[in-house]
Amino acid sequence: MTLQNRYENLNERIRLACERSNRHAEDIQVIAVTKYVSVETAQKAVDLGIKHLGENRLDGFFKKYESIGNNVTWHFIGTLQSRKVKEVIHYVDYIHSLDRPSLAKEINKRADQIVPCFVQVNTGGEESKHGLDPDELESFIEKMKLYPNIKVIGLMTMAPLTEDETVIRNCFRSLREMRDHIQSQQFSHAPCTYLSMGMSQDFEIAIEEGATHIRVGSSLVGNEKKN
Numbered sequence: 001m002t003l004q005n006r007y008e009n010l011n012e013r014i015r016l017a018c019e020r021s022n023r024h025a026e027d028i029q030v031i032a033v034t035k036y037v038s039v040e041t042a043q044k045a046v047d048l049g050i051k052h053l054g055e056n057r058l059d060g061f062f063k064k065y066e067s068i069g070n071n072v073t074w075h076f077i078g079t080l081q082s083r084k085v086k087e088v089i090h091y092v093d094y095i096h097s098l099d100r101p102s103l104a105k106e107i108n109k110r111a112d113q114i115v116p117c118f119v120q121v122n123t124g125g126e127e128s129k130h131g132l133d134p135d136e137l138e139s140f141i142e143k144m145k146l147y148p149n150i151k152v153i154g155l156m157t158m159a160p161l162t163e164d165e166t167v168i169r170n171c172f173r174s175l176r177e178m179r180d181h182i183q184s185q186q187f188s189h190a191p192c193t194y195l196s197m198g199m200s201q202d203f204e205i206a207i208e209e210g211a212t213h214i215r216v217g218s219s220l221v222g223n224e225k226k227n
């Protein structure tokens, strides 16, 4: 399948998921995750009209950024080490992986603009996964008030790798409930409007549960690293 076929296919699946859940496809922002592909393939995605790209590692991000530049919106979706913040903070548009106070403090210190961030939550309870424990979320978000360069625009999660749709759906649903709770408090530093959830294997479930940003890699731009 060509990239264009995969893009059309993705859009059709988004349309159907929206139809099932009474939503509008315009309300779903697709982020093409280019971490498994070359700069050339990422550029092809941009040429097709894809305007939001995501990378989870700094080296991959810079490789693409050097060539594609800021003709697109850049989402940093991976674990971010505090000591690397200063290298990247003036180039990325969104951070999806804010998950600890020390990272927030460093972003606040190094940024000279307001950085829109998603707070990452570990909804699956897996030890290995990054993200805040749901019990810590509210106090974490309150604490973000200390950092004027951080705006909490939403929550992000990754569901566990499982075939069990119920487990995945429950993760997404619980993230939405947390979002609703935070949003209802009308914090000016944390409007918390958006939900970044859903990847190649589970974006349809995520859309049904309220995702506003889906992060799709292999099923859209492909995976050139796998043999």
Ligand SMILES: *Cc1c(COP(=O)(O)O)cnc(C)c1O
Residues within 6 Å of the ligand: 033, 035, 056, 077, 078, 158, 198, 199, 200, 201, 215, 216, 217, 218, 219
């Ligand atoms: C790799 C990655 C994705 C996309 O993964 P696919 O399964 O290839 O769609 C989404 N979000 C994060 C945080 C990732 O690291």
